[in-house]
Amino acid sequence: MKTADDSLNIDILLPAKEAFSPANAGAVATVVNDLVTKSARNDHIRVIGNDVDMPFPNVNFCGLKPKLAWFYGNNTGFVLAYLNQIKNYRAPDLVEVHGRCHVAAQIIKKRPDIPVSLYLHNDPRSMKGAKTIRERQNLLTGLAQIICVSNYIRGCFLDGLDTASQLSTKIHVVQNGVKRRLKTPPQKEAIIFLAGRMVPEKGILECAQALADILPSYPEWRLVIAGARRFEQATPNSYETKVAKAIEPLGYQAEMTGFIPLDQVRDWQERAAIAACPSLWQEPLGKVVVEALAAGCAVLTTRRGGIPEVAEGRALIIDEPSVVTFRDGFAKLLKDDQFRHQLQSTAFADFPFTSTAMANKVDALRQAAFDTAWHGHRR
Known part of the structure; x- marks a missing residue:
């Protein structure tokens, strides 16, 4: 079993529409960039997203083209391309899917041997794969963990579910952090x-x-x-x-x-x-x-x-x-x-919301999710 000292190999999957580039990054891409660059284990993290000309520097980025996007759609085509790649490349110790519930569900189904974490940036009740109570219950059962950007989003996921169940302890909150560029208050x-x-x-x-x-x-x-x-x-x-x-x-x-x-x-x-x-x-x-x-x-x-x-x-x-x-x-x-x-x-x-604090919390949650999955004989 891998421990914190062994450093897990983690694949982070972006939504297909996100551009992992300083020039055109949306909120999810910038959060992921901070999570990787501020992680103590950044050498063991790979970010997978759509091909871009100039990705964020100092990140192990892999650009993929969605498979048969005209037929499957961008996100499903993207996850099919990813699953095909890890069949021939290497399977990670943990897959962290950002913002796409149906993508997480597909990986759980196709690769039950790999623990999957879902990172929610938006209300899942409007997302494909999580609109119904049953879909969210199935995700909660199959996922290693869920990380939400706020308690509000955690509440959205649990809407209609048993909030007192043991499974609900899989859902965690890590507020978005940013890198503070200033050491002293600026002149305004x-x-x-x-x-x-x-x-x-x-x-x-x-x-x-x-x-x-x-x-x-x-x-x-x-x-x-x-x-x-x-x-x-x-x-x-x-x-x-x-x-x-x-x-x-x-x-x-x-x-x-x-x-x-x-x-x-x-x-x-x-x-x-x-x-x-x-x-x-x-x-x-x-x-x-x-x-x-x-x-x-x-x-x-x-x-x-x-x-x-x-x-x-x-x-x-x-x-x-x-x-x-x-x-x-x-x-x-x-x-x-x-x-x-x-x-x-x-x-x-009074500013506790640094990108370093965010990355440290997520690193600890990833290790805990892997440990739990391993003890559950998923590996």
Whole structure:
């Protein structure tokens, strides 16, 4: 049996749509990159994803092309290509599937000899392979473990299941972490920064409308909005057009950058005095919230999904998000310098959500999952 000193060989499977590249990485790819680069066992971890021209450096990355994607679909075609590869390459000690419940189920079925871990970044009740109680029960029975990015997501998986059962102890929570680039609190500028995908559930339009109403009273402040519908440069969609129209009256006080790489997002967060993360939907956690706290921003966010698990006591949380409540929240941050500075100080000083802490927790859970599977004679 392998112990912690032997270092497990682990394969991490990305969702087929994720680009494991600094230029176009989504939230899942950036989390996985941090999990690998900050792991004490990174030499024994392989990341498998769709082919990209320039993957993240210093990671053992394997690009695969989905098998017969036109017939099976990208994710099923991807897992078939992976299963075919490990038949001829080597079987890992543990497979960690990120974000695709039906992919995890397929590997359990095809390779019952390999422990499988499922890493959930979103509500599984809307995912193929986990929409029904029976599907989630089957996953819980067959998986070595499940890691959720928030207690909210853990609750979503357990919806309708016996939460007191022994099997429920397989489900763990590890909040997303980020690498803090700053050793001391930064000098902040009179900037309000919004970053996120340009889709209605992110609340960017409502924030833009709120700020268009109050920013003219604060001419020294300006608004910067970064993001696109996907993690790439593309022609603005109708939602982006609505946001642009909303902030048009602000003139020089507002700009939209479109999609920018993560490093540029972090640059803006470190400069901005205020960062807004205004989700209207039940956000699984919101990595942008963690990034903004790491940068010492005064964060305005919402009581949605898993966000309060990292933001409570560290940010201004809007209970019922709307144009009116966002306007009131921004007005408080702009008028009350002491309140804004206190949030900045707390965000920077009280920050346990580092990528190293996240990776250490996941390393320990991987070892525990393998140990349990081995004792269960699955190897």
